[in-house]
Amino acid sequence: MRFDLQQIASWIPQGASVLDLGCGSGELLAHLQAHKGVRGQGIEHGEDKVAQCIGRGLSVIQGDINTEILDYPDGRFDVVVLSQTLQQVYKPAILLKEMLRVGRRGVVSFPNFSHWRIRMQLLLSGQAPRTSELPYEWWNTPNIRVITLKDFRAFCKAHALPILEEAALDTDYRRQDGHVLSLWKSWRARYGIFLLGAR
Amino acid sequence: MSEYIDGFADANTVGIVEKQSFTFANSGEPLLLESGQLLAPVTLAFETYGRLTPARDNAILICHALTGDAHVAGYHDPAKGGSGKPGWWELMVGPGKPIDTDRYFVICSNALGSCMGSTGPASEKPDGSGLYGLDFPVVTIGDMVKAQRELIGHLGIPRLLAVVGGSMGGMQVLDWSCRYPEMVYAAIPLATTARHSALNIAFHEVARQAIMADPNWNRGRYTDSSKPGTGLAVARMVGHITYLSDEAMRRKFGRRLQDRDAFSFDFDLDLPDFQVESYLRYQGRKFVERFDANSFLYITKAADYFDLAAQHGQGSLAGAMSQAQARFLVISFSSDWLYPTYRSRELVQAMKKAGRDVSFMEIDADFGHDAFLLQNERLSALIANFLDHSQAKLRMEAGHAV
Numbered sequence: 001m002r003f004d005l006q007q008i009a010s011w012i013p014q015g016a017s018v019l020d021l022g023c024g025s026g027e028l029l030a031h032l033q034a035h036k037g038v039r040g041q042g043i044e045h046g047e048d049k050v051a052q053c054i055g056r057g058l059s060v061i062q063g064d065i066n067t068e069i070l071d072y073p074d075g076r077f078d079v080v081v082l083s084q085t086l087q088q089v090y091k092p093a094i095l096l097k098e099m100l101r102v103g104r105r106g107v108v109s110f111p112n113f114s115h116w117r118i119r120m121q122l123l124l125s126g127q128a129p130r131t132s133e134l135p136y137e138w139w140n141t142p143n144i145r146v147i148t149l150k151d152f153r154a155f156c157k158a159h160a161l162p163i164l165e166e167a168a169l170d171t172d173y174r175r176q177d178g179h180v181l182s183l184w185k186s187w188r189a190r191y192g193i194f195l196l197g198a199r
Numbered sequence: 200m201s202e203y204i205d206g207f208a209d210a211n212t213v214g215i216v217e218k219q220s221f222t223f224a225n226s227g228e229p230l231l232l233e234s235g236q237l238l239a240p241v242t243l244a245f246e247t248y249g250r251l252t253p254a255r256d257n258a259i260l261i262c263h264a265l266t267g268d269a270h271v272a273g274y275h276d277p278a279k280g281g282s283g284k285p286g287w288w289e290l291m292v293g294p295g296k297p298i299d300t301d302r303y304f305v306i307c308s309n310a311l312g313s314c315m316g317s318t319g320p321a322s323e324k325p326d327g328s329g330l331y332g333l334d335f336p337v338v339t340i341g342d343m344v345k346a347q348r349e350l351i352g353h354l355g356i357p358r359l360l361a362v363v364g365g366s367m368g369g370m371q372v373l374d375w376s377c378r379y380p381e382m383v384y385a386a387i388p389l390a391t392t393a394r395h396s397a398l399n400i401a402f403h404e405v406a407r408q409a410i411m412a413d414p415n416w417n418r419g420r421y422t423d424s425s426k427p428g429t430g431l432a433v434a435r436m437v438g439h440i441t442y443l444s445d446e447a448m449r450r451k452f453g454r455r456l457q458d459r460d461a462f463s464f465d466f467d468l469d470l471p472d473f474q475v476e477s478y479l480r481y482q483g484r485k486f487v488e489r490f491d492a493n494s495f496l497y498i499t500k501a502a503d504y505f506d507l508a509a510q511h512g513q514g515s516l517a518g519a520m521s522q523a524q525a526r527f528l529v530i531s532f533s534s535d536w537l538y539p540t541y542r543s544r545e546l547v548q549a550m551k552k553a554g555r556d557v558s559f560m561e562i563d564a565d566f567g568h569d570a571f572l573l574q575n576e577r578l579s580a581l582i583a584n585f586l587d588h589s590q591a592k593l594r595m596e597a598g599h600a601v
Contacts, residue, residue: 054560057584
């Protein structure tokens with residue numbers, strides 16, 4: 001499993017109920033179901049990916065995460081995951097509040113836009129940066145916003161979303177190995193992962 | 200047996216099957232219908248394929264749509280008057296097929312009120328005074344399910360691995376999972392709805408009016424030689440239009456003419472201008488040969504009366520779904536305008552509110568409502584996978600893992 005998903009999995013307790021928003025083909029949920037006895041529910045937009053999830057024995061609903069999350073009662077899940085999707089969300093404050101309404105904990109991960117390669121690209125080439133984590137041109141990207149670790153911390157503070165844990169990861173794109181950084185995180189992290197919830 | 204199978208194009212068939220029959224309430228308790236009326240005796244026609252395991256944990260009930268029957272898969276013996284036509288879901292049910300008869304014990308019963316071997320308005324009254332006709336009590340989807348429950352009990356099945364069905368069959372799937380929650384482990388409602396909209400009821404009413412306006416209908420008292428064939432055919436034509444889609448009809452017929460190069464500028468009943476007219480007339484004629492007009496009235500009424508929320512949730516769909524225990528796979532089709540995707544989404548929403556384990560997918564298909572009956576790789580894979588995982592889960596929970 002991808003290293004960033006391993007990190008997310010390490011924060012999810014045994015036997016928890018988990019909602020994975022934008023679950024893709026269900027890699028994380030399948031892992032959690034097999035290794036942690038998790039009761040999982042996925043929401044995914046793509047028909048092919050939904051079919052793959054069902055092929056893996058996962059419960060998944062085809063739909064838009066922003067509206068599908070509204071139907072769940074308060075506190076329905078132990079953990080709600082938003083992995084690598086925040087950069088595509090139109091109203092992140094609303095979605096994150098909903099995550100912490102339907103779940104006791106929220107996990108949010110995204111590519112860190114203040115990585116040194118990105119800073120250097122912009123500085124030296126003067127063009128919108130492209131990386132393996134954010135590989136699109138400005139005109140064809142599904143990512144409507146780019147986020148840095150610092151930005152996200154400030155956002156959480158402004159919206160009263162308590163950060164319980166934070167992991168800055170240096171891992172090659174989609175690789176299974178990597179490590180959690182403790183120094184120069186803002187410059188070196190390719191991904192940031194945050195655990196949110198009431199203290 | 201095998202000499203017949205050799206003749207069939209598709210080797211993966213259950214082969215020759217026989218329609219069976221089960222009668223209950225013969226001497227004991229009559230069936231109490233939702234209308235408050237009593238019905239006895241009650242006969243259901245049914246077919247089964249595959250074998251029940253000793254643990255009796257592999258039974259799948261398939262519920263047919265409006266005018267379907269118990270003949271889901273295989274062939275009726277041509278030597279005994281079988282048509283040689285495969286069952287209506289031959290694509291889906293058979294050895295190695297998505298509903299795999301090598302693994303599952305598959306049951307399909309003909310709905311109560313139908314005319315394909317189950318008790319209905321075309322049946323003889325028990326007192327010997329002729330056919331029921333309009334003396335037959337109005338039945339509901341719930342009544343159909345209650346009758347099926349008797350059959351499942353008779354077959355010695357404590358819990359169904361799955362209940363599967365599309366359209367009116369999907370309504371039965373939903374009713375099953377709310378009415379007998381402990382008996383349904385998994386449920387697949389396809390191309391269906393929790394209740395009919397005004398539009399759905401309107402189409403059914405037009406169809407019923409077509410039958411009742413036929414002078415031969417005679418308030419339900421007609422004979423084989425004077426049945427309301429024209430009315431029933433028109434009713435079927437209306438239905439057929441709603442089962443297709445704009446795109447499917449455009450592709451299938453367009454404005455092409457039937458066996459002519461120019462408009463006829465008349466109203467010839469034998470030779471219509473357009474292909475689509477010819478198609479509808481053909482479908483109507485074919486239907487009259489196999490279906491009873493009164494049964495059509497009763498079954499459309501049952502579908503119109505169906506309201507899952509009112510029946511099981513005091514008006515709340517989430518309330519109804521909180522009665523259920525099954526894991527659900529809800530499927531809709533993108534071009535189905537009879538039961539559009541948003542109707543399935545309402546169901547899914549209620550299931551989520553009620554904390555049910557639910558999967559949902561809208562399959563992109565342009566054949567309209569009928570898509571669930573047609574060859575579709577995606578549908579096949581979804582059903583096969585969902586059943587496979589459901590069985591594994593059930594067995595794990597039951598403590599005898601495979």
